[in-house]
Amino acid sequence: MKEVFTISAILEIAPQLWRGVQITVSILIAAALFAYIMSFIAGLCRLSNNFILRKLTGFYVEVFRGTSLIVQLFWLYYAIPMLFGINLGSNWWIGVIAIGLNYGAYLSEVVRSSILSVVQGQYEAATALNMSSFQRMRLIIFPQAVRMMLPEFGNYTIQILKGTSLVSLIGLTDILYYGDVMRSTSLSLSPLIYLTALVFYFILALPLIFLTRKAEKIAKKGVAS
Amino acid sequence: MNLNYWNWDTFFDALPVILQGLGITIGLTIASYLFALIFGFLWTFLRRIPNRFIYFIITWIMEFIRSTPPLVQLFFIYYALPVIPYIGISLHPFACAVLGLGIHFSTYIGEIYRSGIENVDKGQWEASTALNISTWDKWRKIILPQAIPPTIPMLGNYFIIMFKEVPLASTIGVAGIMLLARSYGAENWSYLEPLTIVGIIFLVLSYPSAVLIKKVENRFNKKFNKNQIIKDKGAMQ
Numbered sequence: 001m002k003e004v005f006t007i008s009a010i011l012e013i014a015p016q017l018w019r020g021v022q023i024t025v026s027i028l029i030a031a032a033l034f035a036y037i038m039s040f041i042a043g044l045c046r047l048s049n050n051f052i053l054r055k056l057t058g059f060y061v062e063v064f065r066g067t068s069l070i071v072q073l074f075w076l077y078y079a080i081p082m083l084f085g086i087n088l089g090s091n092w093w094i095g096v097i098a099i100g101l102n103y104g105a106y107l108s109e110v111v112r113s114s115i116l117s118v119v120q121g122q123y124e125a126a127t128a129l130n131m132s133s134f135q136r137m138r139l140i141i142f143p144q145a146v147r148m149m150l151p152e153f154g155n156y157t158i159q160i161l162k163g164t165s166l167v168s169l170i171g172l173t174d175i176l177y178y179g180d181v182m183r184s185t186s187l188s189l190s191p192l193i194y195l196t197a198l199v200f201y202f203i204l205a206l207p208l209i210f211l212t213r214k215a216e217k218i219a220k221k222g223v224a225s
Numbered sequence: 226m227n228l229n230y231w232n233w234d235t236f237f238d239a240l241p242v243i244l245q246g247l248g249i250t251i252g253l254t255i256a257s258y259l260f261a262l263i264f265g266f267l268w269t270f271l272r273r274i275p276n277r278f279i280y281f282i283i284t285w286i287m288e289f290i291r292s293t294p295p296l297v298q299l300f301f302i303y304y305a306l307p308v309i310p311y312i313g314i315s316l317h318p319f320a321c322a323v324l325g326l327g328i329h330f331s332t333y334i335g336e337i338y339r340s341g342i343e344n345v346d347k348g349q350w351e352a353s354t355a356l357n358i359s360t361w362d363k364w365r366k367i368i369l370p371q372a373i374p375p376t377i378p379m380l381g382n383y384f385i386i387m388f389k390e391v392p393l394a395s396t397i398g399v400a401g402i403m404l405l406a407r408s409y410g411a412e413n414w415s416y417l418e419p420l421t422i423v424g425i426i427f428l429v430l431s432y433p434s435a436v437l438i439k440k441v442e443n444r445f446n447k448k449f450n451k452n453q454i455i456k457d458k459g460a461m462q
Contacts, residue, residue, distance in 0.1 A: 066428040066435070068389035071403065075424060078416030082230045158292050165294035169396065176297055183304055191309045194301035198293045205292035 009189060013196045016182050020175035021200065027092065027164045027174070028204070031099035032157050038104025043111025057108070064105035069163050073098040077170045095167035103160050110152040114145040147219050154212030158205055165201070175200050236418040243405045243422050250401035253322055254388045260327030261387070262380070265334030269342065272335075287332040296393055299325040303397040322394035330387055337379050341372035378442035385431050385438065392423070402426055 045057040064072065076098045077091070118141050126136035168177040179197040183190040271283045290298070302325045307315035316324070345368055353363040392403035406423045410416035 062432060063428060066432045067424045068392050068427060070392045070395075071420065071424050071427060074407070074416070075420045078410065079420055082415075082417045162292070162294040165296045166393075168296075176294070176300070179297070180300070183300075187304075188308055191301070191305035194297055194305045197297050198289070198301070201293040201297065202289050209288065209292060 009192050010196060013182065013189065013193050016178050017175050017193075017197055017200055020173055020178040021204075023092075023167070023172055023174040023177075024161075024164050024201075025204065027095050027099065027167055027172070028157075028161050030096045031103070031164065032160050034096055034100025035103040035107055035156070035160060036153070038100060039107030039111050042104060042108035043115070046108065046112050047115060061105045061108055064102050065109070069099065069102045070166055070169070072102055073166055073170060091167070091170050091172050094170060095164070095172055099160055099163045099166075103156055103163065106159075107153065107156055110149050110156070111145075114148040114152075115141060117148065118144050150215035151212055151219050154208060154215045158208045158212070161201065161205055161208065230417060232415065232418060235413065235415050236422065239406070239409050239413075239419045240422055242409055243402050243419060243426070246400055246402040246405040247426065249319070249399060250391055250403075251388075253319060253326075253394060253399060253401060254384070254391050256319075257323045257326040257330070257391070258384050258387050260323050261330040261334045261383070264327060264331035265338055268331060268335030269338040272339065287335065290329060291332040295326060295329040295390060296396065298329055299393060299397055301325075318394070318398040321397055322391070322399050326387060326390060326394070330383060330390075334380065334383060337376050337383070338372070341376040342368060344375065345371050375445065378438055378445050381438040381441065382435075385434050388431060388434075389427065 042057045042061055045053050046061070048054055073095070076094050080094075122140055122144065123136065126140040131139070164174060165176045168174050168180065171177075175197050179193050182193050186193075268283065268287055272280055272287075274280070299322065302316070303318065303321045306321075307313045349367055349371065350363075353367045358367065391401060395401060395403035395407065398404065402423050406419035407416070409419045
C-alpha cells in the first residue's frame with residue numbers, strides 16, 4: 001500500500017492518460033468553435049426584427065439552457081438515431097454537437113446582452129451619420145460589444161473543457177476514459193489515477209485561465225467608470 | 226422525420242417510474258447547495274487571512290477545483306477516497322455527490338461572497354473600527370448584512386446551475402431521475418421516451434425558476450441602484 005503515492009506509479013499512470021489527451025483536446029477545439037458559431041448566429045437572431053426567427057432561437061436557447069448537458073448528450077446519443085433513423089456520424093460528432101449546442105445557447109446570451117449593453121447614443125450617432133443598419137452593426141456596435149464578450153467567452157471555454165469529460169460516458173476514449181480503464185484493473189492506484197487526470201485537465205485549463213484574465217484586461221481598457 | 230418510434234404507451238409507462246427519482250434529485254440539489262453555501266464562506270475567510278502565501282495557495286486550490294471537471298472529482302470521491310491508505314472512508318453515493326458537487330460549486334459561491342464583501346463601502350469598515358466594535362460583531366452586524374443581500378440573485382442562479390449538474394451523480398449510482406431513466410431504457414430497450422421525460426422535467430422545473438430569479442434580480446437591482454443614487458447625492462452635499 002505504501003507504493004500508492006510514488007513517482008514510479010505516476011510514471012506508470014501519466015502515459016496511459018496521455019493517450020486520451022488527443023480526444024479531449026480535439027473535442028474541446030471543435031466544440032468550442034461550434035459553440036462560438038452557434039452563439040453568434042443565435043445571439044444575433046434573437047435581436048432580429050423577424051418575430052418567427054426570434055421565437056425559434058429563443059426556443060433553442062431556453063431548451064438547451066434549461067436542461068443539462070449530460071441529458072442532451074444522452075438524448076443525442078440514444079434518441080436521435082431512434083427518432084430520425086439517422087446516424088450523426090460517430091460518437092465524436094455526437095459529443096461535439098451536444099457540447100457545442102449546449103454552450104452555444106449559453107454564449108448566445110452573452111452575445112445578446114453585450115450587444116444590448118452598447119449605449120444607446122452609439123446607435124443614434126450611427127443613424128445620424130446615415131449608416132445602414134448593417135454598417136451600424138459592423139462598424140460601430142459589434143467592435144464595442146465583442147470586447148465586452150471576451151471574458152465570458154474565456155470562462156465558457158473553460159466550462160467546455162470541463163464538459164468534455166462527459167464524452168467518456170458515451171464511450172469516447174478521452175482522459176477520463178483511460179483513467180476509468182486503469183482504475184478497473186488496479187483499484188489501489190485509483191487516488192493517484194484520478195488526481196493525475198485532474199492535473200491533466202488543469203494543465204489544459206491553464207492557458208485558458210490566463211487568456212481569460214488577459215481578456216478581462218482588454219475588456220476594461222479605455223472604458224470609463 | 227420518422228416518428229413511428231415514438232410510443233406514448235412507453236411514455237406513460239416510464240413517467241411514474243422516473244418521477245420516483247425526483248425527490249432524490251431535488252434533495253441532492255438542496256443538500257449540495259447548502260454544503261456549497263457553507264463551504265463557500267470557508268474559502269472566502271481563508272483568503273482573507275493576511276498572509277500572502279496562504280492567499281496564493283488558497284487562490285490556486287480554488288482555481289484548480291473550479292477548472293477541472295466535476296465528473297472526475299465525483300469519481301475521485303466515489304472510487305478513490307475509500308482506498309486512500311489510513312484516511313480512506315467509503316461514503317454512500319448520495320454523500321459522495323453532496324461532497325463532490327458541494328465542493329466544486331463552493332469555489333464559485335466563495336467568489337460571489339468575496340465580491341459582495343468587497344462592495345461594502347470602506348467607510349463601514351472604518352466606522353466599525355472607530356466605534357470599537359469587536360471583529361465578530363463587525364462581521365455579523367455590519368459587514369455581512371450589507372454584503373450578502375445584493376448577491377442573493379447570483380446565489381439563486383447557482384441553485385439552478387447546480388440543479389442541472391445533479392444528473393452527473395447518476396454515474397456514481399445516485400438514483401435520481403437520470404439513473405432511473407437510463408435503467409428503464411436499458412430494461413425496455415427504449416431510451417427515447419425516458420430520456421425525453423428527463424429533459425422535460427428539467428425544463429419544466431428550471432425555466433420557471435430562472436424567470437423567477439430574473440424578476441428578483443430586477444427588483445434587487447432597482448433597490449440597490451436607488452441606494453447608490455442616494456449615496457451619490459449625499460456625496461455631493
